[in-house]
Amino acid sequence: MARWLAGTNDVTQLFLAAGQVPDLVNLAGGLPEPALWPVEDLARIAGEVVRADPQAALAYGPIEGLPALRDAIARRFSRGGLNLARGNVLITTAGMQGLDLLGKVLIDEGGVIAAQAPAYLGALDAWRPRGPRYRPMRLGENGCDPATLMRGAQFAYVVPNFSNPTGRLVDLAERRALLAAAEAAGTWLVEDDPYGTLFYDAPPLPRILDLAGEGGGEPYDGRVVYLGTLSKELVPGLRLGWVIAAPDMIRALATAKTGADMCTGGLVQAIALRAFEEGLPERILPEVLALNRARRDALLAAMAEHLGDAFDWQVPAGGMFVWATARDPALDTDRLLRAALDHGTCVTPSSVFDPDGRDRRSIRINFTLNAPDRLHEGIRRLARAVAAIR
């Protein structure tokens, strides 16, 4: 077996065990609320697109994706000075595949990634087989200088909208600074944006991609490689995502995609296209925002009541998670996860968001999947687990 497999985290095993716990309140995942999905529309569309164009839905398609879907995404994301063409868009099998392909295209063994820290677990998983080294960018902390960290890196990686795991929003000035740093370093800046529509307290900020497109020509040819997905805007089970980037980068990613799955399935691409045309994501968005906002507030209220003496946290202005850091540096959140499972709940410990697995001081708590009373019950149980290990 390849060497990287030895470095995988055994916390995954704990999560698998979690499936066996009766009446578990699962605060660990990053799942949306299924009750808001437009099931009947998707069922109708699934049948319609097969009948309307069996070749598009059922045959092998172009590596880069169905032309009409690439065009739709190019139109959807063009704004201000950002002019996107079909050649700027690659359809991927979920946002996750975008990360995998980037790893293949940009990382040789020992290559360097300047990554927002703590970092999305899925990105670490995607890149582990490539054997990269990490330079953590602790955005917003004193002494964090992205321009220095990006120098000589194969690419920089950020989740500016409600970072997974911390829920942190990168503000406009920071976005401009990140872009300037990447341009000065001559490195790629990967903007991973699964939560870009989930702003609860204010209108969305411009994407770094938008900033990169300002004053640019057509097609877009900048340093930002943008990753999007239908998973949070509509449903995750289609496994449909996209990369927006300079045409040369799209060509390199398409070469890697040939050896990954040849092409993304035509059926799910045809469904995604129709869903965009019918405006399904826009139709469900107000309900999604209202529900998530209420759940976030319920979680924060429960945390204030039960966890205020043990943890500190910030209020996230969007996304799916609250990140809480133990006041006591001796509190080990890997241990806390085990205790939490004994008490009927689970959260995600910070170790899985650290390439070295050493950060044991924080937890990520999801608020989108559970109703307010369940969130409250989960936090009550978590507080008992904290008491049990102190």
Added chain:
Amino acid sequence: MARWLAGTNDVTQLFLAAGQVPDLVNLAGGLPEPALWPVEDLARIAGEVVRADPQAALAYGPIEGLPALRDAIARRFSRGGLNLARGNVLITTAGMQGLDLLGKVLIDEGGVIAAQAPAYLGALDAWRPRGPRYRPMRLGENGCDPATLMRGAQFAYVVPNFSNPTGRLVDLAERRALLAAAEAAGTWLVEDDPYGTLFYDAPPLPRILDLAGEGGGEPYDGRVVYLGTLSKELVPGLRLGWVIAAPDMIRALATAKTGADMCTGGLVQAIALRAFEEGLPERILPEVLALNRARRDALLAAMAEHLGDAFDWQVPAGGMFVWATARDPALDTDRLLRAALDHGTCVTPSSVFDPDGRDRRSIRINFTLNAPDRLHEGIRRLARAVAAIR
């Protein structure tokens, strides 16, 4: 950009150009005939499975696949002494992903693959980012000793049923010898089987997986890693495949899959499960066999008429391809492809099936996509292209 990208074959660019040639007779791909697809059934099923179980179809699912689909595949492939359980099955995003995951799990830079030669282009594409070295196994040629070639290899790779590109059928004695060699070497034997149902002249032979299961216990725990796909049995556009292997191997592949796409889409898995339950692959198989057999015979007749002085070939007993080798060792089939495009047809040159790109003496000709008169026209054009470069 990572180093491996520099080694990619520019023949791909020629194929892209092929899309622009008017009235092209495309003999290069490996595409099934769409007219035989059960379009209306698939349209109906697509809608039904979304309504019947929105959670299974639209949510994130287990990494390894929907339990009911894994069970169905375990049952479908259990026979004789081969006893498969759910833990022996991983659902993949097309057979291609099985190859990608195997590369991640088994190959460190410079690792060795003992691969049937010439080798499936898609496998070479999947493994290129891992930087392996190849030991070619020229099965059936004098002096080819799989037992020696497999010693110290990370794994061996074969397509026993109508190899892509050669169409060669590995006979039963060879299958037993390959299995014995893998067991003696203590290496994995990857049996890639997209064409396993496409026997035109005789009943199917036992899979090497079947042989590995003889006298084994339950669940299966042998050396053979089997790759299957719906692409040729039903339709390619679902991008649905599976790996059957020892439980430890399935676990390792699932770890790699987490970082590749998290899980295969629920919708296409639910459709595949229903298609198996309704027996769709079995229902269309007789027609598929009859049509492919007739087209193979038409191609061979056209080749005998127009190419007999320039090429030698064997009659394939199944699959999708005829492999033809130039009598004149100076005939360069990369050059022939360029000439063929000028004459309105295209075939696949042998260079793309050679990890080093040096084999320029053969061509792969597909017979499943075109009707007999088009096959005849394509071969007539190819013969003209041969004359033009001699």
